[in-house]
Amino acid sequence: MIKSMGKKRSIVKKAREDLQRIIETCKSVEVKGLDPYLVDVEDLIRAIREYFPNWEKIEDLCLDTEALNHIASIVKMQGEWVKNRATALYRDPFLIEEKISGLPLEDIVEIFLESWRPIVEFEQLTINSFSEALRYWSELSPLSERWQRIGFTKTDLQTVTHEDVVKEGFLSSESFFEDLESLWRELKEAASVKGKVEYWDFIGSDTYEETVKRAYLTSFLITYGYAILEIHHLEEEIFILPNEKPSEKKGESISFPISINFEEWVKWREERKA
Amino acid sequence: MERGEKGLSRKAYYASKIKRAVHLLFYKRHSMPGARGWELRKAIGSDYPKIINLLDKYLERLDLTIKQVFEEEASPPEKPTPEQYDKARFYVALRSGFTSRDLKLIGWRIDDLAALCASIAYIISKGGKAQRKDLEDLLKNKIPGWRVDIDLNRFVRSGYLIEDENGQIYLGWRTRAEVDQKKLVDLLLKTEIESPAQKWGNHPGEYKF
Numbered sequence: 001m002i003k004s005m006g007k008k009r010s011i012v013k014k015a016r017e018d019l020q021r022i023i024e025t026c027k028s029v030e031v032k033g034l035d036p037y038l039v040d041v042e043d044l045i046r047a048i049r050e051y052f053p054n055w056e057k058i059e060d061l062c063l064d065t066e067a068l069n070h071i072a073s074i075v076k077m078q079g080e081w082v083k084n085r086a087t088a089l090y091r092d093p094f095l096i097e098e099k100i101s102g103l104p105l106e107d108i109v110e111i112f113l114e115s116w117r118p119i120v121e122f123e124q125l126t127i128n129s130f131s132e133a134l135r136y137w138s139e140l141s142p143l144s145e146r147w148q149r150i151g152f153t154k155t156d157l158q159t160v161t162h163e164d165v166v167k168e169g170f171l172s173s174e175s176f177f178e179d180l181e182s183l184w185r186e187l188k189e190a191a192s193v194k195g196k197v198e199y200w201d202f203i204g205s206d207t208y209e210e211t212v213k214r215a216y217l218t219s220f221l222i223t224y225g226y227a228i229l230e231i232h233h234l235e236e237e238i239f240i241l242p243n244e245k246p247s248e249k250k251g252e253s254i255s256f257p258i259s260i261n262f263e264e265w266v267k268w269r270e271e272r273k274a
Numbered sequence: 275m276e277r278g279e280k281g282l283s284r285k286a287y288y289a290s291k292i293k294r295a296v297h298l299l300f301y302k303r304h305s306m307p308g309a310r311g312w313e314l315r316k317a318i319g320s321d322y323p324k325i326i327n328l329l330d331k332y333l334e335r336l337d338l339t340i341k342q343v344f345e346e347e348a349s350p351p352e353k354p355t356p357e358q359y360d361k362a363r364f365y366v367a368l369r370s371g372f373t374s375r376d377l378k379l380i381g382w383r384i385d386d387l388a389a390l391c392a393s394i395a396y397i398i399s400k401g402g403k404a405q406r407k408d409l410e411d412l413l414k415n416k417i418p419g420w421r422v423d424i425d426l427n428r429f430v431r432s433g434y435l436i437e438d439e440n441g442q443i444y445l446g447w448r449t450r451a452e453v454d455q456k457k458l459v460d461l462l463l464k465t466e467i468e469s470p471a472q473k474w475g476n477h478p479g480e481y482k483f
Contacts, residue, residue: 031440033403084401091459096399099462101415105388107465109374112391115458117367118380119451120338121307122300234361235312 008054015051016060019067022047026070029077036077044071136270183217184226187242196230199238199258200268208265215260229256291318291325292332299329299340299366306433306447308365315360323359339369343451365451385417389425390434392416395462397435397445398455406441 022044029036048067055061100108140146190197203214218240221227225247230239238258295318298309314322330340344350344362351358372380396412397404406426413422426443429435433448449455 093399
């Protein structure tokens with residue numbers, strides 16, 4: 001009995017080592033970009049299948065899964081390798097290497113110049129951009145003031161409750177739902193032409209404090225279903241679309257943080273002025 | 275008379291759109307030059323492909339062209355959809371290319387450019403990625419080691435190559451935009467390597483090693 005247990009233990013130990021070896025082999029092919037057909041996938045799968053009945057511990061099963069995962073990556077690489085060989089661009093790497101080593105630099109450059117069409121870029125100061133920059137410079141407050149002003153924003157991110165906002169004097173407790181209603185009406189009016197309005201154009205106001213207040217109320221409009229956010233990731237644009245009636249929540253809700261910091265507001269104000 | 279005025283205002287309309295497109299395409303506004311299709315649409319309207327074609331025809335006289343690089347770079351669409359146009363990147367590039375005499379004008383040393391060419395060709399031959407170490411070994415055959423490092427870092431910085439955290443090197447956005455990869459590989463394979471004796475015999479006094 002003891003002898004058979006000892007035998008089983010040694011089989012498990014060997015199997016573990018083999019799985020580790022399989023993982024290492026696959027990893028080195030993946031990282032070094034070696035020919036994936038150097039790996040005999042069928043052989044590895046056969047070994048994994050053979051060892052599978054020995055696994056009892058969860059760690060061993062994890063090792064088994066990891067090995068399978070790496071083999072799957074190799075199979076994927078083999079697919080890509082075949083695809084690459086089938087493209088018009090494929091040429092024997094050995095031939096290319098030989099040419100690169102054998103040709104003088106001048107000939108290599110001649111060849112490159114025939115297939116190279118560099119991009120044209122300009123860098124130039126215009127009178128308009130210069131006067132714009134001057135205007136910005138004259139309006140820019142001294143560093144000591146700016147650092148003082150943004151000092152309070154350099155704290156950790158925290159959530160704000162309705163009570164906190166009332167306490168800070170941004171909102172009065174009685175008017176919260178009235179404010180929300182009036183903002184909803186305003187949103188519907190602003191979006192009456194296009195059906196939507198750009199986020200910053202809606203929340204942005206003449207003062208930073210008012211902008212924060214509008215952003216805060218707008219987040220409630222969205223949470224309570226009075227409006228929805230439309231996010232265009234590619235264009236980095238965010239729109240708000242008002243709902244005619246507060247919509248019932250369907251599906252899982254997600255939170256989407258939007259930074260309303262002082263610099264963003266100054267930038268928006270500058271753009272609006274321009 | 276009215277017809278003439280209409281024609282004039284149409285001309286003025288296109289002229290102003292073309293000017294706007296020139297500003298967007300020639301001047302760098304992000305870390306990368308050129309503009310995305312959606313940026314052009316936003317600035318010059320939904321008929322921007324037509325404006326780009328008009329500008330391209332105009333630039334032909336100056337030996338320049340507008341190059342479109344689509345996201346599906348392996349097989350660029352024959353008839354791109356508006357969505358594909360929106361995601362594509364548009365650049366102004368040279369139409370006919372340089373000669374080796376122009377090299378000094380564009381600020382490239384001949385050995386740096388040869389190293390770039392060798393790197394690109396080698397990566398293409400390796401199926402789009404290669405180990406930095408292998409590439410360094412290849413380049414060290416012809417240029418000093420300290421220069422190889424500087425060159426590779428420069429190629430990565432300017433977008434010709436991309437390096438990942440495992441030391442693998444890939445072709446970057448600038449190579450895709452500027453280099454005709456198929457032509458490069460074909461030309462390289464077509465060129466005969468002359469033996470030193472052949473060279474000496476063909477061009478006495480012009481031996482290049």
